[in-house]
Amino acid sequence: MSLPHHQPIRALLVSPEAGQKLRAEAARMAAWDLTPRQSADLDLLVGGGFLPLRGFLTQADHDSVLAGMRLASGALWPMPLALEVDADFAARVEPGEDIALRGPDGMIMAILSVTDKWSPERAEGAEMPGVAGPVCLGGPVKGLPGADEVRLGPNAWRARFRARGCERVLACDPADAAAGARLAAELGAELLTAGAEPRHAGPREALWQALVRRNHGATHLLLPADPAAQALLRQYRAEIGLELVEAGITQAHGM
Structure with a gap:
């Protein structure tokens, strides 16, 4: 598929x-x-x-x-x-x-x-x-292609999800990995924490990291704890292209 x-x-x-x-x-x-x-x-x-x-x-x-x-x-x-x-x-x-x-x-x-x-x-x-x-x-x-291709890039992640037949991929910040792992298990999803180097740029960064993780093959996103970041992600969820999931809640928003 x-x-x-x-x-x-x-x-x-x-x-x-x-x-x-x-x-x-x-x-x-x-x-x-x-x-x-x-x-x-x-x-x-x-x-x-x-x-x-x-x-x-x-x-x-x-x-x-x-x-x-x-x-x-x-x-x-x-x-x-x-x-x-x-x-x-x-x-x-x-x-x-x-x-x-x-x-x-x-x-x-x-x-x-x-x-x-x-x-x-x-x-x-x-x-x-x-x-x-x-x-x-x-x-x-x-x-330029390099000799060291060890790091997983976006297409390598997508290939991994394709090979495993993953229909759902839940993305989250590395700091939320424990909660993300529990939710991924409930959703029957693969967990993805890969993203860009942190900028500490507030809600903008949450939106940016969501786009980066979508490019890596995410289908769902665990909402961060920050209410301002949550509001921004919900505001742009149609353009982000990810289903937003609250911690402890397996029902996705924006479906």
Whole structure:
């Protein structure tokens, strides 16, 4: 039986042949050494975990997300995700250029085609960490296949659910894993706690993590304890595409 959450989603990885060519070209590019969090974000971006994104946010998308939790296209996306770099590196890069993105091990993970470079003003809400870096770069990304494919990406999770014939996949925050495991057993569901690196960004983050977990193949979501986060998830549940479940209650909301 073919179910929507079993189907592969669009990833941003190039073929091994194209990757070999891009690695050779990267030797002539400016290279940014990613922070551990940036590296984790890029891993999800390239693997499809941040669908519908095709790269780091442009200035128009960044501003639209801050203002209304949507990309300039209108698609729901509540978290800014531009690439923040220091001023010295930014001075070496102009829109129209490609840059190499290096992981903590020095390996080239991806190529960013820079379309936008800007210095955002300090965000008013302190609950939005990381959105006011010295300089932001945006543009499409091409991910390069790596030798280490141990980490499970969204399509690997979907393949696992497909192989196991899982009709239901309950997602939750790792902190709620104990309650999630009990509910998953009641629902006859697989439990999924994979998600993005925490931002501590309040209700927006709960909405964002729901989208990321949907991209990993979730069908149900355990509501967090925070009432504001619950309200936001219920407000956007049709666009999230997940059935919302309260702790201790197996009847899903929004069915």
